Amino acid sequence: MAAKARIGILGASGYTGGELVRVLLRHPRGEIVLLTAERRAGQEMRTVFPQFSPYRLPQLVAIEGLDWAKAQLDVAFCALPHATTQKVIKELLAQAPATKVIDLSADFRLSDVAAYAKWYGHEHHAPALQQEAVYGLTEIHRRDIRHARLVANPGCYTTCAQLPLIPLIRNKAIELDEIVVDAKSGMTGAGRAAKEAMLFSEVSEGFNAYGVGHHRHMAELDQEFSLAAGREVIVSFTPHLVPMNRGILSTIYVRGRRGRTPEDLHAILLKSYVKEPFVHVLPFGETPQTRHVRGSNMTFIGVAKDRIPGRAIVISALDNLVKGASGQAIQNMNLVMGWPETMGLEQVALFP
Amino acid sequence: MAAKARIGILGASGYTGGELVRVLLRHPRGEIVLLTAERRAGQEMRTVFPQFSPYRLPQLVAIEGLDWAKAQLDVAFCALPHATTQKVIKELLAQAPATKVIDLSADFRLSDVAAYAKWYGHEHHAPALQQEAVYGLTEIHRRDIRHARLVANPGCYTTCAQLPLIPLIRNKAIELDEIVVDAKSGMTGAGRAAKEAMLFSEVSEGFNAYGVGHHRHMAELDQEFSLAAGREVIVSFTPHLVPMNRGILSTIYVRGRRGRTPEDLHAILLKSYVKEPFVHVLPFGETPQTRHVRGSNMTFIGVAKDRIPGRAIVISALDNLVKGASGQAIQNMNLVMGWPETMGLEQVALFP
Amino acid sequence: MAAKARIGILGASGYTGGELVRVLLRHPRGEIVLLTAERRAGQEMRTVFPQFSPYRLPQLVAIEGLDWAKAQLDVAFCALPHATTQKVIKELLAQAPATKVIDLSADFRLSDVAAYAKWYGHEHHAPALQQEAVYGLTEIHRRDIRHARLVANPGCYTTCAQLPLIPLIRNKAIELDEIVVDAKSGMTGAGRAAKEAMLFSEVSEGFNAYGVGHHRHMAELDQEFSLAAGREVIVSFTPHLVPMNRGILSTIYVRGRRGRTPEDLHAILLKSYVKEPFVHVLPFGETPQTRHVRGSNMTFIGVAKDRIPGRAIVISALDNLVKGASGQAIQNMNLVMGWPETMGLEQVALFP
Amino acid sequence: MAAKARIGILGASGYTGGELVRVLLRHPRGEIVLLTAERRAGQEMRTVFPQFSPYRLPQLVAIEGLDWAKAQLDVAFCALPHATTQKVIKELLAQAPATKVIDLSADFRLSDVAAYAKWYGHEHHAPALQQEAVYGLTEIHRRDIRHARLVANPGCYTTCAQLPLIPLIRNKAIELDEIVVDAKSGMTGAGRAAKEAMLFSEVSEGFNAYGVGHHRHMAELDQEFSLAAGREVIVSFTPHLVPMNRGILSTIYVRGRRGRTPEDLHAILLKSYVKEPFVHVLPFGETPQTRHVRGSNMTFIGVAKDRIPGRAIVISALDNLVKGASGQAIQNMNLVMGWPETMGLEQVALFP
Secondary structure, three states: OOOOEEEEEEOOOOHHHHHHHHHHOOOOOEEEEEEEOOOOOOOOHHHHOHHHOOOOOOOEEOOOOOOHHHHOOOEEEEOOOOOHHHHHHHHHHHHOOOOEEEEOOOOOOOOOHHHHHHHHOOOOOOHHHHHHOEEOOHHHHHHHHHOOOEEEOOOHHHHHHHHHHHHHHHOOOEOOOOOEEEEEEOHHHHOOOOOHHHEHHHHOOOOEEOOOOOOOHHHHHHHHHHHHHOOOOOOEEEEEEOOOOOOEEEEEEEEEOOOOOHHHHHHHHHHHHOOOOOEEEOOOOOOOEHHHOOOOOOEEEEEEEOOOOOEEEEEEEEOOOHHHHHHHHHHHHHHHOOOOOOOOOOOOOOOO | OOOOEEEEEEOOOOHHHHHHHHHHOOOOOEEEEEEEOOOOOOOOHHHHOHHHOOOOOOOEEOOOOOOHHHHOOOEEEEOOOOOHHHHHHHHHHHHOOOOEEEEOOOOOOOOOHHHHHHHHOOOOOOHHHHHHOEEOOHHHHHHHHHOOOEEEOOOHHHHHHHHHHHHHHHOOOEOOOOOEEEEEEOHHHHOOOOOHHHEHHHHOOOOEEOOOOOOOHHHHHHHHHHHHHOOOOOOEEEEEEOOOOOOEEEEEEEEEOOOOOHHHHHHHHHHHHOOOOOEEEOOOOOOOEHHHOOOOOOEEEEEEEOOOOOEEEEEEEEOOOHHHHHHHHHHHHHHHHOOOOOOOOOOOOOOO | OOOOEEEEEEOOOOHHHHHHHHHHOOOOOEEEEEEEOOOOOOOOHHHHOHHHOOOOOOOEEOOOOOOHHHHOOOEEEEOOOOOHHHHHHHHHHHHOOOOEEEEOOOOOOOOOHHHHHHHHOOOOOOHHHHHHOEEOOHHHHHHHHHOOOEEEOOOHHHHHHHHHHHHHHHOOOEOOOOOEEEEEEOHHHHOOOOOHHHEHHHHOOOOEEOOOOOOOHHHHHHHHHHHHHOOOOOOEEEEEEOOOOOOEEEEEEEEEOOOOOHHHHHHHHHHHHOOOOOEEEOOOOOOOEHHHOOOOOOEEEEEEEOOOOOEEEEEEEEOOOHHHHHHHHHHHHHHHOOOOOOOOOOOOOOOO | OOOOEEEEEEOOOOHHHHHHHHHHOOOOOEEEEEEEOOOOOOOOHHHHOHHHOOOOOOOEEOOOOOOHHHHOOOEEEEOOOOOHHHHHHHHHHHHOOOOEEEEOOOOOOOOOHHHHHHHHOOOOOOHHHHHHOEEOOHHHHHHHHHOOOEEEOOOHHHHHHHHHHHHHHHOOOEOOOOOEEEEEEOHHHHOOOOOHHHEHHHHOOOOEEOOOOOOOHHHHHHHHHHHHHOOOOOOEEEEEEOOOOOOEEEEEEEEEOOOOOHHHHHHHHHHHHOOOOOEEEOOOOOOOEHHHOOOOOOEEEEEEEOOOOOEEEEEEEEOOOHHHHHHHHHHHHHHHHOOOOOOOOOOOOOOO
């Protein structure tokens, strides 16, 4: 068997970084050879994530001063903060143009230069790469991803909303101006930075919406929904925080177009995903729970009738750290590297 | 000072029963003289709710065989299961017509005989009382409640949805056919019956919708919204379960009518509730969290702009066991008895 | 009725500060006239604790520059960090010697100058006040507290361990060299500072010990147990973190001395606390749960037989923010001010 | 490659049954051909555990009427209630004597006929099999397990307490009469039966001990500790419930014998487990957290100094459903079948 591919994880001390390590430790074709973490440079991974204590892993290093050519990475996963990302990936690809990059930040998700500037308040620092990057919602853009050098891995909220909605939009099956996405996320989606609002005692035993009316993820939804529709589509989208670690659930309110019934919408989704290993459409009328996809790369989708005639409720659930981040990133790596798409991602959900 | 009013709690072993005891133990004008619990009859309240161990309370008894005339109750709170309720209240009021009854079940909430039969699948067993009962959403029906003998205390989901929506509907400020109520509830709303789906390990670390498209509480919403609008109003309503004990949060998507902006909607709510002790409207753009009303009789309401022009997101939060059940029941008792409305309900929210 | 006492809370933005406000808002004899919070100075209390949004409270100010004589405080609660505390209280009492101070920090709990220096690594900055301070475990030191100007409110872990153990030690009923205290605390005991280890995702769905072998609270236990025993007593003490907000439970393993049985130990505790409003000894063999004291100033104590002859298991539970901190502080204020000891503290536990 | 082994799971609708399915779905050498569940017979596994919805699994059947000879099972996992177990296994092995049985109940853990009768209040129904059964604590009894036909898989509490203590006892390194085991378990350890005490609202946001002084698991500890010591050993053992799904943590208080220091105890454990794939001893002074073994078959052990000279605190953590039940069962199956011991069990812990 061939030597294993050399894999680097930039930003290994956050939750998506840790999740990449978890999955990659069991991946038959890849080997982790580089882990970076600015503030924890010089430490062992076990001090950052004690669950890796029994495993051999490279020591954490700082990005500053790394020689990307010498690093000889086949694949680099980039789980760095906004803005830093652009600079690091630009340098990496300049020094090591053959490395495949899977970026988990939002920096390369918007392909439109103007849209980026509007949402982020500044020009993109790597506009050529912005054009080159392929949006990594695997089930929708699989063909392009296979040939990409730089994949912009989608956000967790947006993956959860797009998987059920894009087939419905593409099939012109729903009214485009009445879509409401009420989304709920577990806390790991907010990252590992120490903030008062994310303390256990601020979060447990309660529930709230946040970013009402102006969440950044909306730009990504606008882009992809408009692309699928062939016209501008803007949806209502409200994110909420659930006192749980993992999971996103989107409750989506839609109206069928030209007499499409909820059953019709269900049939479209069933057909769209019948061969997909990581998207599972439940029988009509059943709706998913986040706990049943926990730790797996699976998305569950359900469709039910609203009691208002002509309207349907579509609900999707996934694990924000797996299909919503690191799992989909590895799914994309598998495509980019020409490996079986499900490799290393077969883990069954952990419930309870 | 006059003797204290004699209070009975029928169905004291459930969560709303326990919550009534918690609040009434500190009420200056009432004294608990009767506690019933069918399966726990003969036991002390402390075996059912150990937190009451330091307090003197009557022993639990069965309803069967009680003489309501002898019981001489001034007020009876009824927290019994559906159907049983109708029979018990009918007997109670026949034997003790001067007793005031606050019913926490759904049995007397629908005033229309046909609507009741449709939703519950059978004729009402006490149709005369059904006509007599006053719907107990205090802030909306205060005047009628003062003179009621039988108050039908509203449901928790419906209290949370009605308080923000009724002023908007009455003021003809929103489109009536596009209202979406995405509701989330803590687990105490599901009661204390031992069911697999309510076990800790089935509920924690996850999130899900339930009863999608056909939840019984909808009948109550239909009745009250239609009453407020003067025409039939049907809203989309999806309940979800949050892994927390207490709290309901409703995220409500509305479109302003005839140019009403989100700011206009906020102004209407602010004006409607400015003098209400238990409804607090947050500054425009701020949205509430359930944890900040926990254990109190308070409802918090926030209004924010949707990014779709003309649309607003209205969010309300309350404690399902207090304002959503036992607190509002005591608020109604205070009205019925002619006491200050806030008496015994001044407890400040417990956070964290 | 006399004017209300003027109360200041120094350090109002932490959890014990918020809990003082919660209880004092309902206290019939006190009025909050001063709230300090260094980093939040200039803000309204509602931005720090939204649950207080419906109430009128003074704006948060910085301590720096306050004139304690002008402040005319009758009582100052001090919930400041270690070391800052000594400096602030020294100045306060120099400028306003008639103000009563209830200190919730650990700074004045150790009365021995050498013990303080050993555990904290430096000389005490206010040694005269250190000598003046009275240790505020109310049930044990009530008589001294009544006459105190400066009360050193006990820690939450130590209150929970002392209430069951001190009567047993004083009665020479247990072996002093075999006491094991295995203590478990909810997360609010760790404070509100933003630290990675206290994030929701680091804490929920898990359990761990911390500070094994060298927790600072041990000094306080050593002092009080040795005082009660009349000789040096050192216990094994291991604190653990429970994924819950409020509550401490101590599982205490003891061996009866000179033939004392577990039943004898129970009888001693029952007799010691029979008249105490805030300490409740359960029937022999029953053991307490933290949830049944949540939000109340109550401590529950249970005693059971170990199956090893001669050994007993004593378990105590309290709410770390109430009896373990702010509730006991107000209990002490009541004593110091000559008010009924239970005033404002009658709240019944909130369960579920 | 040879055909896969035929595996049956008796009692597949409980949590240990579900966990067996989760792990076996990814096991390269085994195939699930039989799933039983009395009350759910005739249903699909996906209705009992929706996370298995995307997988093909046999329909649930009742045990009654099964022909064990025809079933041709290579391995039967038995996750049935107490007492039923004995009857079923007796029949199974009578009809299909070549089937290997891994029993997850407590029915075959006690090898002494009298001890069984004392703890369970009746004679064992299959005394010959009771003698044949091998106690399945893999790391301690590996050699015997390899040749066993019937393995009595240990309990979760007892696995967690034995792994750290048995090497210390065997090495005569600790005093045998002063061992205190303070154990804490997540809720899945209590099973999936619908009981009021296990409802979310009864369990979350609280902590308590249970079965104080008389927990059944003690018999298993007595047997194994006495065997290791060569004399009778009885330890203090108190189980507690933690509001989390998975995980057991044991805080164990011991005194070194004949001058053994905490460092000596650590060295013994390190040496005992250095080659074990599923027991990981942390560096001296570090202590484990349950979250870092969640979903894995790993046990983490830490040793720290107590501040009382000569005493040490030993802490062990494992996932009660994996190493504490189904994972160890599969580890034992691997041994019994002559497969690599770690096969199918390599999953890395899921944190957060």
